[in-house]
Amino acid sequence: MSALAGIDQALWDIKGKALGVPVYELLGGKVRDRIRVYSWIGGDRPGETAAQAKERAALGFTAIKMNASEELQFVDTFDKVDRVLANVAAIREVVGPHFGVGVDFHGRVHKPMAKVLFNELEPYRPMFVEEPVLSEHADSLKEFAGLANIPIALGERLCSRWDFKKILAEGYVDIIQPDPSHAGGITETRKIAHMAEAYDVALALHCPLGPIALAVNLQLDAGCYNAFIQEQSLGIHYNQGNDLLDYVMNPEVFDYSDGYVKIPSGPGLGIEVNEEYVKERAAVGHRWRNPIWRHADGSFAEW
Numbered sequence: 466m467s468a469l470a471g472i473d474q475a476l477w478d479i480k481g482k483a484l485g486v487p488v489y490e491l492l493g494g495k496v497r498d499r500i501r502v503y504s505w506i507g508g509d510r511p512g513e514t515a516a517q518a519k520e521r522a523a524l525g526f527t528a529i530k531m532n533a534s535e536e537l538q539f540v541d542t543f544d545k546v547d548r549v550l551a552n553v554a555a556i557r558e559v560v561g562p563h564f565g566v567g568v569d570f571h572g573r574v575h576k577p578m579a580k581v582l583f584n585e586l587e588p589y590r591p592m593f594v595e596e597p598v599l600s601e602h603a604d605s606l607k608e609f610a611g612l613a614n615i616p617i618a619l620g621e622r623l624c625s626r627w628d629f630k631k632i633l634a635e636g637y638v639d640i641i642q643p644d645p646s647h648a649g650g651i652t653e654t655r656k657i658a659h660m661a662e663a664y665d666v667a668l669a670l671h672c673p674l675g676p677i678a679l680a681v682n683l684q685l686d687a688g689c690y691n692a693f694i695q696e697q698s699l700g701i702h703y704n705q706g707n708d709l710l711d712y713v714m715n716p717e718v719f720d721y722s723d724g725y726v727k728i729p730s731g732p733g734l735g736i737e738v739n740e741e742y743v744k745e746r747a748a749v750g751h752r753w754r755n756p757i758w759r760h761a762d763g764s765f766a767e768w
């Protein structure tokens with residue numbers, strides 16, 4: 466579905482450019498001029514997260530997302546739980562009570578500890594908890610429903626409308642997060658988003674990727690009424706030596722202000738890729754891999 470997404474996105478860009486209109490016009494027009502964005506701060510290693518949140522707030526962002534925890538065993542000790550809470554409390558202290566704080570369990574947390582953390586996080590009023598359990602365990606989400614009033618977000622690992630169908634019908638997810646670069650592109654993701662609207666479920670597209678992905682996401686946000694916030698990777702903690710805007714000739718199309726980014730209105734996806742720079746970087750290549758984490762007993766820990 467990722468390969469299909471690439472082709473789908475290219476075709477929408479080509480058609481929009483051929484007709485001289487942004488993709489959202491081909492999809493029926495836009496329902497918003499801009500969309501709220503959140504900025505990633507690490508959270509992998511607690512300690513620096515409060516300072517990072519403060520920095521993002523100073524840049525104008527009104528929301529951040531963080532990883533909840535470090536390595537966490539199926540059943541772990543409560544000092545780890547306390548560290549997660551201290552971390553979120555420190556962030557709340559610097560950004561105040563009304564700043565959006567998304568907390569991503571990131572597949573690191575298994576159900577026994579997820580229930581504990583989910584419940585304990587409620588007083589800090591998270592904007593959402595993301596993947597309290599992995600999508601494969603979505604059947605256990607009903608166990609979270611009575612624990613705390615925190616919106617549950619999920620969906621970055623689901624790749625088609627049929628993957629989302631059961632999740633939406635079950636009714637325990639509040640926010641879906643399909644990734645238009647992995648869920649079949651603009652065509653499939655739009656169908657998923659509109660399905661969710663019928664269940665009163667919000668849309669927060671997954672986008673920790675590059676400028677083409679962000680441009681695609683913004684074209685979808687333009688026309689999907691249930692979109693309320695957009696992930697984006699400007700300054701993301703794992704981009705070292707490269708950043709989102711390096712690869713486009715017209716980085717000014719990503720117009721950030723007051724915690725929002727404007728919907729680009731140029732033809733197609735609204736961006737011009739810097740192909741020379743892409744070739745240059747492709748010649749260098751990369752071999753990005755997840756860090757390998759281990760539990761204290763030597764077993765594999767999900768990053």
Ligand SMILES: [Mg+2]
Pocket residue numbers: 569571595596621
């Ligand atoms: Mg995530």
